[in-house]
Amino acid sequence: MFDSLMQTAFMQDVVILAKPALFNLYFALVSIPVGFPLAILFAVGKGSGNKLISIFSRGFIYAFRGxxxxxxxxxxxxxxxxxxxxxxxPLGVDDFILHPLFLGPLVLVLNTCAYSAEIFYGALKSTPKGEVEAAQAMGMSPFNVFRKVTWPNMLRLAWPAYTNEMVFLFHATAxxxxxxxVINEQKDLMNKAGELFEKDYNLFLHFTVAGLYFLTISMVLFWLAGLVQKRLNRHITGAKPLSFRLFPRSRSSQ
Amino acid sequence: MLESLITWVNAWLGEDVGAKLAYITNGKHLLWYASVRFTLIAAFGSAAFAVFFGLIGAALKQATFTPFRWIGNFYTTIVRGVPDLLFILFFPLAFEQTVEYFIARVKCGADVVAAATTWPPCPEAQWLLSTGDYLFMACLSLGIVYGAFAANVIHGAMQAVSKGQLEAASAYGFSRRQVFWQFKVRQMWVYALPGLSNVWILLIKATSFLSLLQIADIVTWAGRLGGANYFPRMGLIHPDWRWKYYLVLFIFFILLTMISERFFEVLQTRASRGMSLAGVKSDV
Structure with missing residues (x-):
């Protein structure tokens, strides 16, 4: 029973495309943790009082989102x-720098950094003023105000949009x-699906399986982000769970 | 006329600048500039399709007949859960294969189609697409993908239309369909504009994928013109200059985004004349 199931063309595609899916996951999982702190820096930079830093951050964010x-x-x-x-x-680093497994995440980091910075900037602006003033009145240092008041508020407000951004970044790895x-067998989902298509022209099968991989991993990402969302909002009673919906400043790959 | 222009430019800006100007206005470069038309046609064409599919999607999402609602939600969810690139490659190929399947049924016979191991089943069934065909397919598939985004925006905007207006309309005896198309749809545009502006900007950026559909668009030409130019008789004309050409495209798309944002700002101010939009959540 199990063997005959594994013999179907569909299951064989699922097996073949498992390894390519890891490449997409690799690109996303390397870019997200690096892009996150950078995005916060750029968000703070965009709202900074320093003209030079603010203009630089604004320019960077606009260019990479535009x-x-x-x-x-x-x-x-x-x-x-x-x-x-x-x-x-001359530096002897050409193999490393020009390798897609380095260059891919580099560009993805810059891209996600710009989109996430815009999300975090919006959240920073909507941090409740009263809470910040209260913290200042308590005599907290600016760093402490950021750590204890601005930061948790920002993260909570930005999280739903940031979740969308993470999923779109995963899609962008395509x-x-x-x-x-493409080096040897280092192929991602789209690449491998394209290769399988060129062999037997069975478009509907190969692209459906690749699409299902993207869909499943996206759903898992949404679910994981939902758990974090719950934790961020644990002090709010009756907080709404994260829903699967379009956000205004969302993006696609491109 | 042209000769005197060249001598005049050379005298005014020097030979160096003159040579550079001559280089960037040579035949191949003019073809590159002309290929912007594909980007623009694809952008406007797919925007039209996106609004069309968006309206249908939004209508389905709020249909009273439950299976229609499922179809609407399925459409918007699937498109958002899968990369746009996959759809943009999939739809044109799927359409081509479907057409070829029917041609094959007629020209090769059903038994040949059933026994075939390659595609197309027989050479006569091959359907060769022109650039125009591919461009139309690109518009259609971009329209389907971004139509799902537009459907979400339009669906949200329709919820923002004041209930009183719709109740008044039905109290005057308009049918359900008339209330939907002539009141809800007519009034929702102003609420949908900010969201549609975002979808348009996403769409412009997605037009860079045209080169993957066999269209010689600005991206293709940038790669061709920038690549190292070597002739055995003349030696190396220029090394790999692709980064310069891609930098130009980078700036071109930023400018396109900038212009679109300004345009939608103006449109928004015009559209909201005489409307009190305070307190309305426009970011659907």
Whole structure:
């Protein structure tokens, strides 16, 4: 019974595409933890009183949110290639820098950093003023005010939108190998699905399985983020659970 | 005329600048600039489809007949759970294969189709698409994907339309359908504008995928023009300049976003004239 199930074309595709799915997961799981603290820095930078820092942060966020990720990948890869002769080769780091497993997360980090910074900036602006003033009146240092009041409020307010951003970042990993070189069998879901399609032209099967992988992992991400959301809101009675819905500043891959 | 223009430019800006201007206005570069049309056609075409699918999706999401509601929610959920790139590659190929299947049924015979191991089953069933066909497919698939986003926006905007208006309409004896299309849909646009503006900006960025559908768009041309240019007789004309071309595209898309934002701001102010929108959640 089990054997005959595994013999179906569908299950065979599920098995073949398991390893490529790990590549998509790798890109997302490396980029999210690195992008998160950077995004907070840029969010604070955008709201900073220092003109120079504020303008720089604003420019960075606008540029990376206003252009397609597809172009960002091409641009960074070609810039890195151009720097190969004068910089990476003499330093002996060319293999590392030009490797898709490094360059992919690098561009994804910059991209998610800009989108998340915008989300966190919005949350920072909506932090209750009264709470901040109360903390200042208690004589807390600015760092303590941030750590005890601004930070938890920001995280709580930004979390639903940030969840969407994480899922969209995961979807954006589908672009990586359309722009960067594919090395040997290091292929992601889209790549492998495309390869299987070119063999037997069974479009509906291969793309459905790849799509199901994306859908399932997205659902798991939503579920995990929902657990965090519950924890962030544990002091609020009757807090609404996170729902699967479109956010205004959401994005797709590109 | 053109000759004197060249000598005049050379005299005014120097030979160096003149040569650079000549380079960036040569035939291939002009083709690159002209290929912006594909991006713009795809953007406007898919925006039209997206609004169409968005309206249908929103209507389905609030239908009274439960299976319709399921279809509406299934549409918006699936599209949001799967990368847009997958759909953009999938729909044109799926459409092509479906058409080829019916051609094959007629031209090759059902038994050949059943026994076939490759695609298309027989050479006569091959359907070769032109750039225009691919462009239409790209518009359609981008429209389906971003239609799901638009459906969410429009659905939210419809909830924002004041109930009193709709009740007044039905009290005047308008049918349910008339109340929906002539009152709800007509009034929701102003609430939907901010959300639709975001969808439009997402859509513009997604037009960069055209090169994956065999269309020689700005991205394709940037790669072609930037690649190292070497002729055996003339030597290396220029090394790998792709980063310069991609940088131009990077800035081009930022400008496009900027212009769109300004345009929607103006539209929003115009559309909300005489409306009291205070307290309305426009960020659907």
């Amino acid at each position: 252009s397609p990720l597809f172009i960002q990948f091409f641009m960074f890869y070609s810039i890195m290639l151009a720097l190969n002769k004068p910089l990476w080769k 672009i990586v190998y359309f722009t960067l070189p």
